[in-house]
Amino acid sequence: MDLSTQALQSFVPCLNQAGPKVLVHVGAGSPNGRPLPECFQDDEWAEVRVDINPAARPNIVASVTDMAGVPTAGADAxxxxxxxxxxxxxxxxxxxEEVFRVLKPGGxxxxxxxDLAQIAELILQGQADEVLYDSKAGPIRPIDMLFGHQASLKSGNxxxxxxxxxxxxxxxxxxFKVGFNDVRVRAGGNWDLWGVAVK
Structure with missing residues (x-):
């Protein structure tokens, strides 16, 4: 999916506003993890990192199901x-619902x-244990995508x-069920899905 600001501006109202924008990054992981998508690398975005794992050193320790530290309608994205x-x-x-709560209107x-559909196809083809790509956490197989990264789980995470x-x-x-107005989903490049949902 093209994650450039220009690609999103046509239907995401908050990207056309002036001034700083608040990005709540849920499940952020460690500060030196993967870079943010291009659309959030502009200096106008202020990242608030939220993660359930205190070892990730987030700004707010919380689950995406209960982000009490983030005010209602406090985030642009x-x-x-x-x-x-x-x-x-x-x-x-x-x-x-919690993501919807913290977003401003237009956020x-x-x-x-x-993507369960793509993963299921690989498993049906007998590729459940075949390494598809390497991540910072290690090799990723369809079985890892389905049940979670097995090497990380084995190490106690x-x-x-x-x-x-x-x-x-x-x-x-x-x-749509929680109230988003415009939802667009498409396949990514690593047996995954990318979605944009506008409040």
Whole structure:
């Protein structure tokens, strides 16, 4: 997905405002982790890092299901990369509700999750244990995408377990259900989905 500011400006109202913009980065991980998408690398964005794991040294220690430290309508955008699949399935809707709560009207969620449909196809083809790519955490296989990174889980990092999952239709359904007006989802390049949902 093209994550440039220009690509998003046409239907994300808050990108056309002047002045600083607040980005709530949920499941942010450690400060030296992956770079933010291009659309958030502008100096006008102020990143607030939220993570459930205190070892990640976030600005706010919290789950995406309860971000009490973030005021209602306090964020212009929320970025969630490989976070929502770590929620128990019965908590998934609450996670989307909480994101909706913290966004200003006209704000948006940019979300990236594994694509269950693509992963299921790989597993049905007998590739469950085949290494697809290497990440900072180590090799990634379809089984890791489905249940969470097994090497991290083996080392005791229980936060890495996957407890729910999304297809494009399921991701859209959750976003619309909690009140987002415009939701666009498409396949990414690593057996994943990218979605933009505007409040």
């Amino acid at each position: 929320v970025f969630s990369s490989h976070t929502h699949e770590h929620l128990d399935d019965h908590e998934a809707e609450q996670g989307f 948006f969620l940019l979300i990236n999750v594994p 229980g936060y890495m377990a996957h407890r729910t999952g999304f297809t494009a239709q399921r991701l859209q359904r959750f976003c």
